[in-house]
Amino acid sequence: MQEIPWHYYPNVTENPITRAFIESQVKRQKRPKTIDAYARNLEDLIRAFALFGDVSLVEAGPDLLERYIDNLYHRAPARIRNKVTSKPCEKLSPNTIQQRIVTARLFYDFCIYHGYRQNKVNPLSRGSGRYGKASLKRGVVSRKQQLPWIPSDQEWEYLMKYLVTHESTRNQLMILLAYDGALRREELVSLRVDDFDWSAKFVTVRPETSKSGYQRIVTYCQVTAEVLKHYLWSERANILAAFGGDKNGPLFLSESNRNAGHPVTLGTFNDVIERLRSAIGLPYLTPHTFRHLRCTVLKRCGIDLEDIALYAGHQSIATTQLYIHLAPSELNKHIREATALFDAHMEQLIRSVAAL
Template structure:
């Protein structure tokens, strides 16, 4: 109940629509992640505001009214203005964000149908199945754009490493692990001391920290292991308690777990210092490029990028206070 009150305080329009608040309470009670609930509440609140502006009852709205909502999202001025130059941004929301805003609206109408309050969903959904000759070929309300991820060039990566080499031991090992083990932001910041197995150079990614809710074990390279051992020695000077692996070193939150937002600010600062391009979204292109590497599903699967990881992460080791040559890891 408390979560619903907070959402209604953040978006007062939800308090004016009983069914919308009820639907969000259902998702909250089912244990959805707080950020998922927050994203659902924001998307649905924006839709309800458009309905109020056009004097439309959302309980009886049709596809015409949903299309008006899509048009508003697609044409509203971007808060980044003319600095954003991309196929699906610069004016209005990016295609991926627009898709995200439509998800809670579609799910809300699915809920109304299940409750017997509507007969159809005005948002609809795509039902095309590739390779199915006689399958349904219905398209979604908004075309989905799939763009290639940004990948840094060799020189851009070296520029990035030059900047990261001057960072703290914590930031160096975090970047190395993010690259080497292909970790998402939350997976990286949620690592605990008992998730690390230095003997086998593996990390355990707990199911509750993953987007897919599937636990996995991922390996990391020898250079990353050197960085990690140096950071663990440094961490002992901050706290010897077991728990979160990465701790804040600021005066205000000294010894507290590192937040997602702090890591995002670190990567953004590093990307700007290395003169790397930033995406239209809130996270630097560096994070997106690192996170879109293929994720290993099994610790014993051959890793064709082992030599590349050794070559690219070695400059970080050279900036580390611990001496000692690096031996290339044996190939599986």
């Protein structure tokens, strides 16, 4: 069974039922990132219930869960509560709220199935049916699909200029690879030197670092290859010479005095983005922006959605379809071309009527 960093979730660890739930998910071979999300969400649930007074987490009814959901909708993210930031988002994102509710629902399913909960009704109801069907039943929280923000061409150019003139070679490389390969944060910070095919300019994204659990191969451009070469021969080489390490091991190494030479963490990349966001005045910039932008550019260049899905490591093409909406000019052009005959007929009809 994979190791669980219990020290990150003290309340989950102390509660034998929540701990058993997390261990059951590990036994089901859920990915480490999924386990971490479940544990953090349960930690949040326990802390919220502690504010409700002397109430039972396991036997909670819909009223208490409604209070929790209301709490989620009116709460600011931790990074805003604990840090001054220019990002205008003052509430938890819909996806974060949905994720925490799903975790709580799974937890109560677990409690019912294993007999920990006397009330055999899950306090968080599920939606069912399909849109357009009479049997449709709405869940506790409606799903809202919000398109991610991506920079304009001018904003992207300004960001690149600032990156090259103000950031270290390592940070330049992190953003360039995140963009070129449409990489998620964990995929990026987990890259190893031996993941690279230097002659072909390919990078292997290992399945254990990918959200989908699938291995895939992505590419990078010539300028990224030059920055990569410079980083390996300068900053990274100097760190290895001073602190030791595997030449073919983790690509991105910490430059801080506290843990110099150690592999960077997700927080390292978050801090880079936080600094960029504030410095260049792009309040909606996130670590995922580069992935969204790359997929949008691929769509703008006429790449099929199926190929974009493979490149980005999407489990379903439905996820990839949002890039149609982020590249509206291409979609609209296709629609105009496809409906040209119908539109011409309608135009002729209107003109003939108007001439009467």
